[in-house]
Amino acid sequence: MSKFLNEFKEFALRGNVLDLAVGVIIGGAFQGVVNSLVQDIISPIIGLFANKDFSNLVMTAGGVELKYGSFITALINFIIMAFVIFLIVKSMNKLATLGKNPEVAVTEECTTKVCPYCCSEISINATRCPNCTSEL
Numbered sequence: 001m002s003k004f005l006n007e008f009k010e011f012a013l014r015g016n017v018l019d020l021a022v023g024v025i026i027g028g029a030f031q032g033v034v035n036s037l038v039q040d041i042i043s044p045i046i047g048l049f050a051n052k053d054f055s056n057l058v059m060t061a062g063g064v065e066l067k068y069g070s071f072i073t074a075l076i077n078f079i080i081m082a083f084v085i086f087l088i089v090k091s092m093n094k095l096a097t098l099g100k101n102p103e104v105a106v107t108e109e110c111t112t113k114v115c116p117y118c119c120s121e122i123s124i125n126a127t128r129c130p131n132c133t134s135e136l
Contacts, residue, residue, distance in 0.1 A: 038080065116134075117129065118131050120132070
């Protein structure tokens with residue numbers, strides 16, 4: 001049992017797990033900001049043009065209420081969160097490569113040339129073509 005607890009302790013105290021925990025906490029706080037943005041700013045602005053409030057959209061069928069307006073709001077929240085996360089990851093990748101030198105393309109050196117008389121491929125250091133015996 002102590003071996004199991006030691007393995008769990010080693011796993012839990014890794015840097016990646018702690019980074020993940022911090023990311024989840026920050027993501028939860030950020031979700032509150034995005035929810036407020038959508039519900040308090042974006043939905044009312046869309047409501048001005050469409051004369052609708054998404055949160056009040058409900059379909060009743062057989063005594064069951066389907067709140068598809070809440071689903072639309074959640075979908076908008078997801079799209080905004082995904083876009084912001086995309087921008088953050090893209091900027092972090094750009095920052096990570098900021099100090100590095102761009103990779104130089106590796107060019108292959110030519111080791112052969114074409115004989116102007118017989119058009120066969122020969123060594124670049126050849127002074128006479130081995131196929132037609134012409135001097136180069």
